[in-house]
Amino acid sequence: MVAPTTKRTPAYDVAAATPDPEIPTLTIEDLGILRSVDYSPDQGTVVTVTPTYSGCPAMREIAADVQARLSRAGFERVTVATQLAPPWTTDWITAEGHRKLTAVGIAPPSPAPRRAGPVPLTLSRPPSPGCPRCGSPDTRLTAQFSATACKSLHRCNACGEPFEGVKAL
Amino acid sequence: MSTPEPGYGAGDLSTGDDNPYDLLAEDHDEGHRWAFGTGFTDPLEGIDTSVPDGLDPGALVRYCLALGDDALIYSHRLQQWVARLPELEEETAVANIALDLLGQARLLLARAGGIVGQTEDQLAFFREEKEFRNVRLAEHADRDFAELVVRLLLFSTWRLALFEKLSGRESSSGAPDPVLAAIAAKGVNELAYHRDYAAAWVVRLGDGTALSHAKAQAAIGALWPLAGELFLPDPNALAFIPGGSADPAAFDAVLDTVLSTAGLNRPAAVPLATVGGRTGRDGVHTEAMGYILAELQSIARAHPDATW
Numbered sequence: 061m062v063a064p065t066t067k068r069t070p071a072y073d074v075a076a077a078t079p080d081p082e083i084p085t086l087t088i089e090d091l092g093i094l095r096s097v098d099y100s101p102d103q104g105t106v107v108t109v110t111p112t113y114s115g116c117p118a119m120r121e122i123a124a125d126v127q128a129r130l131s132r133a134g135f136e137r138v139t140v141a142t143q144l145a146p147p148w149t150t151d152w153i154t155a156e157g158h159r160k161l162t163a164v165g166i167a168p169p170s171p172a173p174r175r176a177g178p179v180p181l182t183l184s185r186p187p188s189p190g191c192p193r194c195g196s197p198d199t200r201l202t203a204q205f206s207a208t209a210c211k212s213l214h215r216c217n218a219c220g221e222p223f224e225g226v227k228a229l
Numbered sequence: 230m231s232t233p234e235p236g237y238g239a240g241d242l243s244t245g246d247d248n249p250y251d252l253l254a255e256d257h258d259e260g261h262r263w264a265f266g267t268g269f270t271d272p273l274e275g276i277d278t279s280v281p282d283g284l285d286p287g288a289l290v291r292y293c294l295a296l297g298d299d300a301l302i303y304s305h306r307l308q309q310w311v312a313r314l315p316e317l318e319e320e321t322a323v324a325n326i327a328l329d330l331l332g333q334a335r336l337l338l339a340r341a342g343g344i345v346g347q348t349e350d351q352l353a354f355f356r357e358e359k360e361f362r363n364v365r366l367a368e369h370a371d372r373d374f375a376e377l378v379v380r381l382l383l384f385s386t387w388r389l390a391l392f393e394k395l396s397g398r399e400s401s402s403g404a405p406d407p408v409l410a411a412i413a414a415k416g417v418n419e420l421a422y423h424r425d426y427a428a429a430w431v432v433r434l435g436d437g438t439a440l441s442h443a444k445a446q447a448a449i450g451a452l453w454p455l456a457g458e459l460f461l462p463d464p465n466a467l468a469f470i471p472g473g474s475a476d477p478a479a480f481d482a483v484l485d486t487v488l489s490t491a492g493l494n495r496p497a498a499v500p501l502a503t504v505g506g507r508t509g510r511d512g513v514h515t516e517a518m519g520y521i522l523a524e525l526q527s528i529a530r531a532h533p534d535a536t537w
Binding site: 106108111113114115116117119120123139140141142143144145146147148149172178179181182183185202203204205206207209213227229 | 274275415
C-alpha cells in the first residue's frame with residue numbers, strides 16, 4: 061500500500077482543507093482521498109485525488125471546490141487529476157478523521173478486511189462498531205447500506221440510538 | 230435560542246466557506262452548478278490512457294464495452310426497483326448497488342470511448358441494441374424479490390471472480406492494461422459487498438418460510454439457464470484473463486456454500502439457447518433489451534444536444 065504524499069506546501073494546505081461535500085465535517089485530507097499536490101511547469105499545480113467509490117457523485121464537486129479554493133489563494137493554473145490505483149480504503153481515513161466522525165455521531169470504520177487470494181464469502185453479519193454517542197460496544201447492524209455510498213446503519217443496544225457508521229472497505 | 234448540540238448543530242455548518250450550502254450561491258468557474266449529478270467530466274481525467282504496446286486496441290475496446298454494458302444495463306434494471314421494494318433498508322441497498330455499478334460502467338465506457346474517440350454518453354445513449362455487448366443475465370426483468378437477490382448473487386459472484394483476475398492481484402507479471410486493472414481493483418471491494426448482501430438474503434429466503442423457500446427455489450430455476458453464458462470464453466478477453474473467462478470453480482464454490490446453507494437445490498438447468506452460437510456478448514439479446522434501451526436512451530435521443 062502506498063501512503064498518500066504528506067509533503068506540506070502552501071498549495072497542499074489549501075487543497076487539504078477542502079471539505080467532503082457529503083460529510084462536510086471531514087476534509088479530503090481526513091478522508092485520505094488527497095493523494096498528492098505537485099507542481100509541473102506544464103500543468104501548474106497538480107492536485108491528485110482518488111475516488112472513494114466508483115460511482116461517488118461527489119468527485120466532480122470536490123474537483124470544482126479544490127480549483128476554486130486554490131484560485132482564491134492565488135494559484136493561477138490548477139489541474140485536478142484522478143488516480144484509481146491503488147484503490148482507496150477506509151484505512152486511509154486519518155486519526156483526526158476518526159475523531160471528527162465520532163464527534164458528529166458517525167461511527168468511524170473498523171480496520172478494512174485484509175485480503176489475499178479470493179475474497180471470502182461472508183454469510184454472518186459483519187461486526188458492528190461501538191456507539192458514537194454513549195461509547196457502548198453493544199450495538200447491532202440494522203442495514204448494510206445507508207443514505208450515502210460509504211455508510212451503513214446501526215443501532216445501539218445500550219442507549220437505543222440509531223446511528224450511521226462508515227463501512228469498512 | 231438554545232445552544233446546538235455539539236457536532237450536529239448549526240455551529241459546524243456556519244463556519245464560512247466550510248459550509249457546503251454556501252457553495253450553492255457561488256458562481257463556480259465554468260458555470261457548474263453545485264448539485265450532484267451535474268457538470269459531468271471525464272471520470273478518467275488526468276489518468277494516462279495510452280494503450281500499452283503489444284495490446285490489440287480493438288480487443289481492449291470491445292472487452293471494456295462488454296464489461297461496461299453489463300454494469301450499465303444491470304444498474305438500470307436495479308434502478309427500476311427503487312420505490313417498489315418492501316423495506317426502506319432494501320431501497321437504499323439496491324439504489325447504492327445500482328450507483329456502484331453505474332460508476333463502474335462510466336469508467337469502463339470512458340476507457341473504451343477514449344480509444345475510439347467517443348464519450349461515455351455517446352456510447353451509452355446512441356448505440357443500437359445489437360451494438361450492446363452485455364450478457365443476457367444483466368437484462369433479465371426480476372419478477373419478484375427472490376429473483377432480484379438470486380440474480381444479484383449470480384451476477385456479483387461472477388463479476389467479482391472476473392474483476393479479481395482483471396485486477397492482476399494474483400498475477401506476478403501484472404495486468405496487461407493498467408487502466409482496466411485499476412478499474413477492476415476498485416470494483417473488487419464493491420462487488421464483494423454486493424455479493425455478501427445478496428447471499429445473506431438468499432439464505433434468509435431459502436431458510437425462511439415455506440413460501441419464501443418456494444419462491445427462492447423458483448427464482449434459481451428461472452435464472453440458472455442464464456448462468457451458462459457467463460463462462461463462455463470471450464476471444465476479446467483472452468489478452469486480459471487466462472482462458473478468456475472467469476474461473477467456474479470459484480463461482481461454484483460460492484454458490485454451493487450459499488445454496489447448501491439456504492437449503493436450496495442447484496438445478497440441472499439447460500443453458501439458454503444461443504442464436505447460431507451467438508449470445509449477449511455478440512449483440513444478440515432477449516426481447517427485454519429493446520424496452521430497456523427505449524427507457525434508458527429516450528431523453529438523450531430526444532435532446533441530443535443537451536448537457537448535464
